[in-house]
Amino acid sequence: MNYTESMKYLNSFGRFGSKFGLERIKELLRLLGNPQDDFKSVHIAGTNGKGSVTEMVSSILQEAGFRTGRYTSPHLDDFRERIEVDRAFIPREALTSLVEKVKPIIPEVERKASHPTFFEVTTAIAFKHFSEKKVDYAVVEVGLGGRLDATNVLAPEMSIITNIGLEHTDILGKTIGAIAHEKGGIIKPGIPVVTAERKREALEVFENICKERGAELILLYKNAVIRKVRCDLTGCAFNLRTKVRNYDKLKVPLLGGHQIENAALSVLAAEQLGIEEKYIRSGLQKAKWPGRLEIMQRKPLLVMDSAHNPPAMRILRNSLKLFKYDKLILVIGVMKDKAIGDILREIAPAADYIIINKPNLERAAQPEVIMNEAKKYGKQVKIVEDVKASVKYAKSLAGKKDMVLVTGSIYMLSEARANRRKERLAQ
Numbered sequence: 001m002n003y004t005e006s007m008k009y010l011n012s013f014g015r016f017g018s019k020f021g022l023e024r025i026k027e028l029l030r031l032l033g034n035p036q037d038d039f040k041s042v043h044i045a046g047t048n049g050k051g052s053v054t055e056m057v058s059s060i061l062q063e064a065g066f067r068t069g070r071y072t073s074p075h076l077d078d079f080r081e082r083i084e085v086d087r088a089f090i091p092r093e094a095l096t097s098l099v100e101k102v103k104p105i106i107p108e109v110e111r112k113a114s115h116p117t118f119f120e121v122t123t124a125i126a127f128k129h130f131s132e133k134k135v136d137y138a139v140v141e142v143g144l145g146g147r148l149d150a151t152n153v154l155a156p157e158m159s160i161i162t163n164i165g166l167e168h169t170d171i172l173g174k175t176i177g178a179i180a181h182e183k184g185g186i187i188k189p190g191i192p193v194v195t196a197e198r199k200r201e202a203l204e205v206f207e208n209i210c211k212e213r214g215a216e217l218i219l220l221y222k223n224a225v226i227r228k229v230r231c232d233l234t235g236c237a238f239n240l241r242t243k244v245r246n247y248d249k250l251k252v253p254l255l256g257g258h259q260i261e262n263a264a265l266s267v268l269a270a271e272q273l274g275i276e277e278k279y280i281r282s283g284l285q286k287a288k289w290p291g292r293l294e295i296m297q298r299k300p301l302l303v304m305d306s307a308h309n310p311p312a313m314r315i316l317r318n319s320l321k322l323f324k325y326d327k328l329i330l331v332i333g334v335m336k337d338k339a340i341g342d343i344l345r346e347i348a349p350a351a352d353y354i355i356i357n358k359p360n361l362e363r364a365a366q367p368e369v370i371m372n373e374a375k376k377y378g379k380q381v382k383i384v385e386d387v388k389a390s391v392k393y394a395k396s397l398a399g400k401k402d403m404v405l406v407t408g409s410i411y412m413l414s415e416a417r418a419n420r421r422k423e424r425l426a427q
Contacts, residue, residue: 006099013118020148035131046162056266060283069130069138147185180205255293300398313346325403357390387415
């Protein structure tokens with residue numbers, strides 16, 4: 001089996017869709033020797049910000065000298081970026097070898113449980129890779145929810161829940177409390193959990209789970225005082241006072257004021273793990289997370305952001321004040337299972353011109369559906385279905401002092417950033 005064949009085999013599991021439950025992943029891992037028991041881990045859930053926090057915590061641990069695995073999803077440019085060790089994508093040869101190890105055991109998993117999903121097989125491969133690479137820590141982002149997510153087989157040193165918002169309500173529940181119950185499922189007996197959540201409905205759920213499981217609940221806004229120093233196009237600087245120490249002018253290169261909260265949450269987690277201040281500082285400074293307020297071009301300004309739900313789109317709109325521009329040309333494509341009306345309500349008023357595309361996925365929303373919502377805001381709206389063509393058209397409309405914003409889905413961003421993808425795949 002070569003790399004192309006291994007990816008074709010992995011992608012074939014997509015036909016089984018998304019299924020909750022831990023029976024299949026537990027059987028997969030048992031047949032692989034339970035590799036998840038071979039390393040320490042930090043488990044991260046939340047509606048938004050969990051990818052950024054995963055990157056920051058990973059970066060801090062690497063700076064502290066720990067061999068660190070990082071598992072995130074979905075990918076932006078290349079499947080292999082989901083599984084990294086010390087910032088290196090899983091090599092093609094290693095991935096192929098692991099697929100060859102997994103393939104013979106799938107019939108046994110089917111017999112004992114049922115056919116595993118793409119995410120379950122990918123998770124098993126990630127944990128096996130981390131085991132073989134003898135990582136000290138794996139920083140693992142939840143795929144969906146938490147309680148019944150395939151990653152929830154870990155026995156972590158630390159759990160992090162960034163925040164709770166109304167997303168995937170058809171799966172996780174239609175209230176903040178119901179969603180908090182699912183995400184709070186990653187809380188383990190006796191293991192501390194840190195969160196930036198402030199909504200009472202969610203916190204009551206977390207408090208009850210922690211009481212039942214004897215876990216310490218560490219609230220960011222009760223255990224830290226944050227003061228923003230600056231946020232600009234080089235990133236953010238902030239002062240932070242925790243119960244452990246005072247930090248003067250911590251810096252993080254990720255754009256947007258919301259990254260200060262993500263960084264502060266990462267600091268609290270790092271403190272719980274006993275990481276020294278100098279490694280926390282350098283880890284934050286070296287954090288990189290493509291596709292999040294990423295500046296791709298300067299004249300005209302071209303920015304790509306993976307916001308894909310109403311809370312994230314609200315954060316994106318608030319972050320636009322970082323940029324100076326005359327007109328904003330919005331390029332948007334979303335998945336059909338998203339709250340399209342609410343997403344447009346957050347971002348459309350900020351735009352002067354809206355271009356709608358359709359990512360090359362079955363899950364993609366029909367452009368006409370998005371257009372019907374966009375027209376409510378009295379903007380010029382045009383459909384250019386092909387993703388690359390839509391970005392090209394937007395750039396043709398933009399003057400040197402205008403801004404093109406491409407957003408709505410990480411899957412759409414992946415199609416839109418072909419040139420940047422080639423640069424990342426060179427590794």
